[in-house]
Amino acid sequence: MMLKMKRSFLFAAALMISLIGLQQPAQAGPPLICHTIDVGNAKSLPWAGPNWRDVKRDYDLNRLVDDTLALLGPETPVIERMETLRRATVYAVWSKVDHEVGLSAKNNKTADELMARLMERVRGSFQNNRPSALALFDAGYLAASYKQAGYSSAASPSAGMDAYAMVRKAKGLYGNSPEMEFALAIITQHPKNPAHQGHLRNAIEGAKEGSLLSRNLVNRFGQPGQNLTALRSTVAKAKN
Known part of the structure; x- marks a missing residue:
């Protein structure tokens, strides 16, 4: 009798835990990487499907830096910038460690070049006494994405960056x-x-x-x- 009651209790507890789990939003993996940003029909980097790592497997990584910069124009909304930078991180960094992506970056060149080009935009805007909130946002958000993806490179311009402080400063400049x-x-x-x-x-x-x-x-x-x-x-x- 006691054994039967114990089994019933354990079953009820397990059921309750499973129901509680169902009520929580699904969050797994680095939040900047493994969760897509809904941009509606806006243009972003080439993608093959709705999954967070549905890259186009025939995409030429040599185009990634120029394609990303072209999408980050002054009129591009912040939400769209976030998804473009997320996809760029999956292509340039995450694909090196996650074989399920199906497209592997062979070295750090693309990731480091993209960060360097974004930092050039930041420096250029400050040198002209016209600090660009969006340029600072892009560089900080990419640095944060690299960090969550576990990317580190002594040669990377993102090494030692305080990504959070950069994005927070961008917010202050933007209003x-x-x-x-x-x-x-x-x-x-x-x-x-x-x-x-x-x-x-x-x-x-x-x-x-x-x-x-x-x-x-x-x-x-x-x-x-x-x-x-x-x-x-x-x-x-x-x-x-």
Whole structure:
């Protein structure tokens, strides 16, 4: 009798744990890399499908730097920049360690060149006394992506960079931008930074229902069936 009761209890506990697990948003792997950014029909680097690592296996990596820079024009919205930089990281860095990507970068040349070119944009904007928030954002966001991907190279311009500080400074230069707050929330998600919850709240408070930002916030941080209003309420009640 006692054995039967014990089995029933264990079964109920296991069922409850599984149900709780189903209620949590799926988050696995580095958040800057392994979770796509919804950009609607906007143009980004070539991709073969909806999965986060669905690269085009016949893509010429020699084109990656120029293709990425061309997509990061001054009119490109922050959300679109984030997905382009995520894809660039998968092509240039993540493909070296994840064989399921199906396309392998053979060396660090492409990754280092892309970072160097983005830093050239940053230096150029400051030398002209016209600091570019977007140039600083791009370089900082890519550096954060490289870091989450485990990329390190003594020759890389990203070595020693404080990526979070760069993106935060970009946000300060840019002014009100819930999209940049969203980027900062993802950067501080892993490794967990005490500032994470504040950035997430700011992004949610500034988002508009039905926007690309709201869709991405709900997809990444919400529960199944939630909308932005429900997510806003949940996060407002959460502790840091």
